[in-house]
């Protein structure tokens with residue numbers, strides 16, 4: 450049983466509406482997952498929902514439902530959302546599932562027995578919205594708390610705490626010795642700065658059940674439930690443990706009753722997350738794992754946040770991008786293309802409808818769509834759709850792009866990979882313009898030259914399908930089908946030059962990206 454390449458996304462709060470930010474993160478993870486599978490690696494790709502906590506309890510009560518019924522109603526909406534994005538996740542976790550709750554409790558029991566927790570009274574200012582105590586560091590210069598914290602109340606509460614101080618130095622050393630642990634570098638520096646300039650406060654890991662009961666009960670004290678983050682982060686290891694991953698199961702002290710799916714996934718290779726939850730993933734999560742005796746994830750890939758038209762997206766002002774509406778109008782691949790091509794993993798991004806339409810027209814319809822359509826239409830018209838003998842005029846250009854794309858994908862440089870792939874699209878479009886096959890077709894003495902040109906164009910289209918598979922799976926499949934090839938272009942190894950054989954009959958060309966009225 451070889452270890453799978455294990456990639457996760459943040460699990461979304463069930464009570465929000467799926468939006469552009471959620472979609473972006475899931476697509477980033479999906480492109481990485483698909484590319485690794487295409488390289489021949491076995492992959493385990495996990496995403497899911499974060500369902501406990503005060504906010505869910507409050508909304509459920511307001512809607513006259515139990516929190517569980519509320520979550521059960523919303524989970525299918527989220528599952529349909531990710532299906533519409535074309536995700537290839539292998540599992541979908543809900544933190545209300547027994548398999549997850551059992552593992553959270555098992556970890557709590559183990560760490561409690563080993564003396565990692567203590568109980569103490571804390572008096573302070575509490576943000577109900579953020580479900581967290583605030584400190585003086587959270588105050589604005591005038592002493593008030595930012596309105597984004599919502600109502601802030603003074604609260605005295607006894608809770609369980611996780612001892613963190615002993616973990617500070619090894620974590621600093623670890624992040625320094627492992628430059629790729631937190632990516633990009635700016636986020637790594639942010640974590641190191643935080644760890645070096647602050648004394649880590651112990652982490653409160655419970656909430657009293659009489660104030661909040663929508664959470665996982667603490668196994669050693671019925672008066673408490675688990676704090677949302679100690680619950681949510683565990684999803685990354687609870688699912689492998691439940692699927693009988695030996696490393697995960699040992700670390701969380703849990704033996705699944707039925708070993709029907711022996712998985713080897715832990716440690717995770719990549720956690721894809723947004724910048725706002727960096728501290729939870731690069732400070733608390735590694736410490737939790739170290740305390741459990743589990744190997745740490747290999748990499749935390751941190752993406753930026755999307756705005757719309759230069760402003761924060763907000764339902765109240767209507768300044769939102771609804772991914773499903775965009776997909777319904779333009780197709781899933783146009784959406785996947787825009788978010789990956791527009792925004793590199795790291796900085797913040799800005800969605801504009803004009804920017805989206807401009808990329809659709811220039812890069813998808815006029816560049817890629819036109820290349821495939823005219824290449825295959827000419828092959829159909831001039832050679833009855835039958836592939837001529839192999840010619841290698843564009844082989845070196847294609848091979849260079851294939852090698853570069855692979856290397857960029859291996860480094861999760863998704864935006865650059867798309868740029869590289871488009872350099873081949875541009876090269877092939879220029880080749881059409883320079884060789885002018887429509888003129889060659891008029892001159893019978895140029896038949897051999899026309900054969901060469903048509904072969905090179907069709908072969909570039911085939912290679913593009915393979916390269917595009919992780920990003921634009923529907924389009925890649927359509928190109929394959931139009932080329933008359935069976936199966937999916939899902940094996941990177943097929944990107945070598947010369948895959949199209951002389952005498953092969955292609956299918957029917959059709960527009961990949963229909964032009965839209967302005």
Ligand code: MSP
Pocket residue numbers: 458459460461462465469470471473474499681682683721722723724725726753754755756762
């Ligand atoms: N439930 C927690 C995560 C727990 S992970 C163990 C959570 N949920 S969330 O629904 O608020 O956010 C889910 C992911 O979406 C986070 O990684 C977050 O950064 C990302 N995004 C939310 N809004 C975003 C944008 N506007 N732009 C890009 N990503 C954003 O946090």
